[in-house]
Amino acid sequence: MRLLIVEDEKRLALSLAKGLTAEGYAVDVVHDGREGLHRATETPYDLLVLDIMLPGLNGYRVCAALRAAGHDLPILMLTAKDGEYDEAEGLDTGADDYLTKPFSYVVLVARVKALLRRRGAATGASPVHVIGELTVDTAAHRVHVGADEVTLTAKEFAVLEQLVLRAGEVVSKARILEHVWDFAYDGDPNIVEVYVSTLRRKLGASLIRTVRGAGYRLEVPR
Template sequence: MRVLIVEDERRLARSLAQGLTAEGFAVDVVHNGTDGLHRATETSYDLVILDIMLPGMNGYRVCAALRAAGDETPILMLTAKDGEYDEAEGLDTGADDYLTKPFSYVVLVARVRALLRRRGRGSTASPELRVGDLVIDRGARRVTRAGAETSLTAKEFAVLEHLASRAGEVVSKAEILEHGWDFAYDGDPNIVEVYVSALRRKLGPDLIVTVRGAGYRLVASRA
């Protein structure tokens, strides 16, 4: 699955690219509408994440130009809601979905996967993560360990999914926050400890190892 991100907020674009790459997508990033239209025209993508307020050429014009050229690639539009731009106009230009900033990364990934499923293109993105006796079904948002299903909150699921996608690696609190929280989040990074503790309670204390001063590592069961 190949995704194009057209976003002039570089920190947001970088965060999205890192998260989607960890999900198994190939990601290209450009920072203005003119480059976005050129890249989308010259390269085949499975989905375009398109900001509305862009330098050079706004997202509405990029979307309309792609649709006028017969390009049916799914488009997810992003905007900071300010009254001037609205959902109706975005969808009228041919966008498939619309997300208002700030947003949760979990919500964005859910929208991306829904768009890909809707177009019948989602089958090649791995829907399941397996680490030892832990199984994470991303599509159904189900988690089982040793065959027993466990109910998780959205944030718990996001933290676990990110750790599992990088099983065996040390993942910092900052990386977990970037994956699972709003990009505008500037609170205490120790909130991650709360969710790691909850996951240990629900799934067992041996699953997530604390690496002091560095972060956390998800490990396979030694059973």
């Protein structure tokens, strides 16, 4: 899943991005409200972490503009502890949740996961996907092949999740890169092949088929 952090405190923003990346998310970071609004409008993010005190446009205006344009992505707003900005106003503009600085990173991760689960529940999507012998719980980040649990790294799970969510369909390498690696990634796109190869080794060689020139497909038993 892909997250956007809009936070002008660069050290905090990069720290959050590093931590959330380790959790398996693709994370983009911008430090200006106008740029944040542009990115959130043009890119299909799964969640937005939005500070209020931003140059260009403050968080209230970014949030209100996104909601007015019909964007329903979850928004976690970061508020100032000094009371200059009121979390109630943030919620009134359409934010889904808020955290007051300073906050615990563990709490932020829990709020992010809760908002993503809530969004899945609202769309009727089950977090548990059963495909033949493969069971993937996208909420708990657990994978089983038959009765055996398989340990995956955060990145391996993120790649598998993209295939599981579209089981039976061809998923392009570009789409996997877009949702698993961040906007700034300029490395070798063949990194996807490396992770698919690892998933085949751990889950079974026949589970993921390469569709030449198009991408990968998670096979659904008939």
